[in-house]
Amino acid sequence: MANFIMFKSLALLVGASALALPMTASAHRQWLLPVATTYSGEDPWASVDAAVSNDLFFPDHFPIQLAQIKVTAPDGTAGAIEHGITARHRSTFDVHLTQPGTWKIGTEGFNVMGSFKVDGVEKRVGRRPGPPPGAMGPGGAPAGTPGGAPGRAPVESVAxxxxxxxxxxxxxxxxISRNEIFVTRGAPTTALFKPSGKGLEFDPLTHPDDLVANEPGKFRFLIDGQPAKGLKLTVIPGGKRYRDAEGGYDVTTDANGVATVKWTGAGMYWMTISATDNKPTTPRATERRMTYTATVEVMAP
Amino acid sequence: MKPSSLLAPVLALAPASAMAGSISIDLPRLPVAEYHRPYVAIWIEGAGIQPRTVAVWYDADHRGDPGTKWLSDLRGWWRVAGRNIGTPPSGISGATRAPGHHTIPLPADLKPGAYTLKVEAARETGGRELVSVPFTLPRTGGKGAGNGAGGEIGAVAVTLP
Structure with missing residues (x-):
């Protein structure tokens, strides 16, 4: 039971943590990891792991919940996950690639968070991170309830x-956050990259399923349809467990909103980019935070 | 290390036949416990032309299963040509071939120009290798150009018409 509560509260935490916490070397990262991104044959299946952990792509913390996963087929219709399981440290599922072309698999988040005062008493709106998992302990109560972390006055949270x-x-x-992977059966297609003109969007000039270690990947980012210049795209290769250093690096988008990413070798890479502005769509909100994250596969030449 | 990787690059100048050009490929015999014949793609690249697939040798009837699932293991060919073809048509596809010397015709309709022959092999439980052999039409001087490699592909030669 205690575990169940912990899972549930952390599932909420997952939704907010990547947005609310500054990007640090120890930030918990949400990641999707396809076994491969390029498929041939008449009946391919893509297999995917989904988890939250510090090191990429090493599932040792918590799974991403399967209910968060959304699949879009090349023609824009909704796809489905199959054979899904949620294990202690990761979720795993398959996507049956019933159509040729490029598929999108990912999560979307839309949260409104904040605070206000009534008669001098602070109250919160929406999801906020509670104490770290260890602070709860066995049988510990979720954050914000009596008996929670000592020394912290409970703050009422309202809708x-x-x-x-x-x-x-x-x-x-x-x-607003999105976290995506792309898998392709046969020739890559680009229909799913058509920008909507809303929020922070990934507009790849190099198809994400067409990356090779000796060619830079060029990815444009848009905010409300306009080039998002001067943003920092953080690129982290997987496999830190087998290295001393994480080996991540930042690439800044140019005047056209394009990040030109050089790869340090073949493998899976996790990329994330964030922007904050004052153009929220929610009434009374003053700030909009947007995060886009993707895992891409870079092939050997 | 595989013994075949000790082979020095071989310049194979096959005797030119009367008119037609040809491509010859040696698939090495490998002393491994579990050997499967490699998937092989042979194609031609050149300025101003789409990469042109000359042959794909694969296991089209893998115990009743179309072996197309593994075509993307020929990752170089898959990227430039294979993924646009899908199931290779009968004109270019063929069964996997045993170790030894294999010769196929060079397409007769290549226009004058500089080209590169690409031969890529990928083997189940084995490795993957890509060999490139530049050649120019019409030939000047020598009768052909050759290149050799190590593990998965032996000597590769283009004999020019």
């Missing part, structure tokens, strides 16, 4: 539509 009219010092942040 967005329950903010009272007399709320003061209202600060609301809209947090």
């Amino acid at each position: 967005l539509d329950a903010i009272p009219a007399n709320a003061a010092d209202l600060k609301l942040t809209e947090a």
